[in-house]
Amino acid sequence: MNFDGLIGPTHNYSGLSDGNIASLKNSRKPSNPKKAALQGLEKMKILFDLGFPQGVFLPHERPHLGYLRSKGFKGDDKTIVSSAAKESRLLLNQAYSASSMWAANAATFSPSMDSNDCFAHITPANLISMNHRSIEAEFTYKQMNIIFDESNFKVHKVINEKEYFGDEGAANHLRISKTHLEKGLQIFVYGNEKSQKNSNQIVRQSKAASEMVANLHQLDKENFMLLKQSMKAISMGSFHNDIVSLATENVFIYHQDAFENSHEEIKKLKSKSGLSNLYLLEITNKEIPLEILIKSYLLNSQLVTKKDGDMVLIMPSEVNDYKECTNWLYKIKDQTPIKDLRYVDIKQSMMNGGGPACLRFKIVVNENEFNSINKNFLLNKKLIMQLENLIKDSYRESIEINDLEDPYLINESFEVLDKLTQIFKTGSIYSFQK
Numbered sequence: 001m002n003f004d005g006l007i008g009p010t011h012n013y014s015g016l017s018d019g020n021i022a023s024l025k026n027s028r029k030p031s032n033p034k035k036a037a038l039q040g041l042e043k044m045k046i047l048f049d050l051g052f053p054q055g056v057f058l059p060h061e062r063p064h065l066g067y068l069r070s071k072g073f074k075g076d077d078k079t080i081v082s083s084a085a086k087e088s089r090l091l092l093n094q095a096y097s098a099s100s101m102w103a104a105n106a107a108t109f110s111p112s113m114d115s116n117d118c119f120a121h122i123t124p125a126n127l128i129s130m131n132h133r134s135i136e137a138e139f140t141y142k143q144m145n146i147i148f149d150e151s152n153f154k155v156h157k158v159i160n161e162k163e164y165f166g167d168e169g170a171a172n173h174l175r176i177s178k179t180h181l182e183k184g185l186q187i188f189v190y191g192n193e194k195s196q197k198n199s200n201q202i203v204r205q206s207k208a209a210s211e212m213v214a215n216l217h218q219l220d221k222e223n224f225m226l227l228k229q230s231m232k233a234i235s236m237g238s239f240h241n242d243i244v245s246l247a248t249e250n251v252f253i254y255h256q257d258a259f260e261n262s263h264e265e266i267k268k269l270k271s272k273s274g275l276s277n278l279y280l281l282e283i284t285n286k287e288i289p290l291e292i293l294i295k296s297y298l299l300n301s302q303l304v305t306k307k308d309g310d311m312v313l314i315m316p317s318e319v320n321d322y323k324e325c326t327n328w329l330y331k332i333k334d335q336t337p338i339k340d341l342r343y344v345d346i347k348q349s350m351m352n353g354g355g356p357a358c359l360r361f362k363i364v365v366n367e368n369e370f371n372s373i374n375k376n377f378l379l380n381k382k383l384i385m386q387l388e389n390l391i392k393d394s395y396r397e398s399i400e401i402n403d404l405e406d407p408y409l410i411n412e413s414f415e416v417l418d419k420l421t422q423i424f425k426t427g428s429i430y431s432f433q434k
């Protein structure tokens, strides 16, 4: 099942992510938080209507006044925001980012059947390579503990070593297995090693963090492997690996230029997986040039198995603009269990570099584990209606970058969050509620 990050009321385009083409290209354009949140909800509904349980993560508290206070701003809420607006727009923009919507970066998840202690493991990501994202870690840890019961889930502290330990969560983690609930092979994709620290390129996931997460999650050496993302893919805009590869159960799709030393590594992966029925689909440059794959976000899609065994691929509607992609889809429909192709309009998130797969945190749980998940965070018809009404009534239709100075936006955002805590029955969880 998946948990999607509910898109928060301060969604905006501040151009905060170097190396993320869409974020830089759309910097300072007006955003539409209402549309964004409804688009995100619509995507959750597709999975819900297909019969999958669907979870929701609450948006984080923004503006993050604690962050601004830690940078030296003092006074009441409005004074803090107005002085940040005067003295450091960058800090204000970071404090207002709704980036927690991209739940694939919230944490890394390992299912209980892969772990030596038979617990499901969750390690929230430290996201240290981007300031506006690093401030997500604390609330992610808190929220994970509210949702996932300690009887079945171990929620670890974020990796807090700083240098060389950047961790971006499930966006750089894949798992292949015969079926979801059978023991699988976990693949940790990293971008940098110590020696690359001084390169100009922003490389977000470190090998050291991937190794540490695998260790914390009690995985045997035979059940995980480390794979290096290619510098070519990163420098062309694949700032996370989930833009150039994708896996669900026995299907693994990747671009020929996704990994360093691809040929040998994929051979290793195949033999380590032990799967005779593995669909290993390599996209060649001839079929889809890397640049087009990255622009289209074709592989930043959700691949899910329906009850009848067929798979559904839920893609961003942008994929339709590229003939190379639609030709390739036509071909795989013939050769793989992927039979149902769907497109979803999540343009508001896409304009910040977040596709369908970025917006969700995928977990694999057995029935007993599922039953111990906090039910208030699971989508049902009533919750869909409540969320739709709240978004329609209280979210703005436009936020321009200068609107982040607007003192009214602070309370507007906090009021939405306060209502959400009532809907999700969490009690006071945000600091403005204390």
Ligand code: SUG
Binding pocket: 012, 013, 014, 015, 016, 017, 020, 023, 024, 097, 099, 102, 104, 105, 130, 133, 171, 239, 240, 242, 243, 352, 353, 354, 355, 357, 358, 359
């Ligand atoms: O971290 N964009 C996010 C997009 C995350 C996509 N996630 C995955 N690939 N799984 C990021 O770069 C842009 C914010 C701004 O510019 O306002 C941003 O943070």
